[in-house]
Amino acid sequence: MAEPRIRNREATHAALLEAAKVTLAEHGFQNFGVNAVARQAGCDKQLIYRYFGGLEGLLEAMGGDVATWLGAPPVATEGATYGEWAANLADAYLTALRANPLLQKLILWELSAAPGKLAPLTQARSRAMMQWVVAARGDLVMPADAGLINAVLVAAIQQFVLSAAVSGNFAGLPLRDDADWDRLGAGLRSLVQRLYP
Amino acid sequence: MAEPRIRNREATHAALLEAAKVTLAEHGFQNFGVNAVARQAGCDKQLIYRYFGGLEGLLEAMGGDVATWLGAPPVATEGATYGEWAANLADAYLTALRANPLLQKLILWELSAAPGKLAPLTQARSRAMMQWVVAARGDLVMPADAGLINAVLVAAIQQFVLSAAVSGNFAGLPLRDDADWDRLGAGLRSLVQRLYP
DNA sequence: AAAATATGTCACCAAGCGGTGATTTATGTC
DNA sequence: GACATAAATCACCGCTTGGTGACATATTTT
Secondary structure, three states: OOOOOOOOHHHHHHHHHHHHHHHHHHHOOOOOOHHHHHHHHOOOOHHHHHHHOOHHHHHHHHHHOOHHHHOOOOOOOOOOOHHHHHHHHHHHHHHHHHOOHHHHHHHHHHHHOOOOOOHHHHHHHHHHHHHHHHHHHOOOOOOOOHHHHHHHHHHHHHHHHHHHHHHOEEOOEEOOOHHHHHHHHHHHHHHHHHHOO | OOOOOOOOHHHHHHHHHHHHHHHHHHHOOOOOOHHHHHHHHOOOOHHHHHHHOOHHHHHHHHHHOOHHHHOOOOOOOOOOOHHHHHHHHHHHHHHHHHOOHHHHHHHHHHHHOOOOOOHHHHHHHHHHHHHHHHHHHOOOOOOOOHHHHHHHHHHHHHHHHHHHHHHOEEOOEEOOOHHHHHHHHHHHHHHHHHHOO
């Protein structure tokens, strides 16, 4: 019935990888599985086992180019203070994450899955984000409590974006249109500059 | 085979509700369903349909006593500044959420589920948390940007707790034993006091 | 005691899942 | 052109899920 796809191992391999990303980004991790990915790719699920050894291998393969999901980090402004740099980075992460449903779904999945099940993907993502930050930081010196402050910023941003995606707000703050996000960005910027005097 | 449970509608009703909470708290929302709840309650799933009209009704019923999940809010200290009060509240929420796997799973579920599917529970929880805060605030006057600052605090705390539950850390910060959490609490307190001068 | 009702259980259905062996068929090689 | 290999599909398995109708029995009412 269904016309078999043209025979091309490389292309099919790539198509499966792409289908995995699309499936996760569009439908979340809840219905993510061999059937859903194969459906999205338009081929038989057997090929997932043949080419990746199963879902596990497919996830590992996804981790391979996870670095490209984030895009290029913003460059550190010449002569900027650490506070300005941190504010810029927060802003950049906020917009990047907001525009990246795949990354959102992955973060959510990591929070929901049994520890270890997503290890390869988690490690790849964590490494990629570290590089993102390090590449942007240049040779700025970190204040003493920068670790905590930045963790709070990143954590809050993630929670905002994830909550907004499902309910359009967080703790009373509306997070729907661009104006809402602009307000939030400006507010965060002022907080950051107050925290890094 | 299985001895039928003694016939008592009230008790069975309550047992199902309790089983729902236990199932969610212990196994998360991923495997939450009529089968799992009925298994936990030790009765037939049919009773869920008879007494609650299905999972939906069971969730609504769970929303009924969601207020009791949080426990009593900390009382506002006499003559305290808003900054001190906010720091206390952050501390209280951090420890309360950390000790409450059911609430953790519910928050995670709300972030992962299709909007609307959890509406009754979400509304009940949001209302309960509002009351928690309002009851604690007393008649302290809120600074101008308190809404944003508190949102950032709550968001960060939630992300910390959720991430710690699955991976034991967040963005490099270790969040395993009590000492880790004490350090985080102290750090947050200092940040709060810097933000509310 | 007999009948009616309420409570609880069982047996089954269709659908979806992860996973696997067997089968077709296009492609490259001799 | 005949053959081997590799790419893709098909057909099926066991299991779990949400959901429902039929059944058994304890409890109350008549």
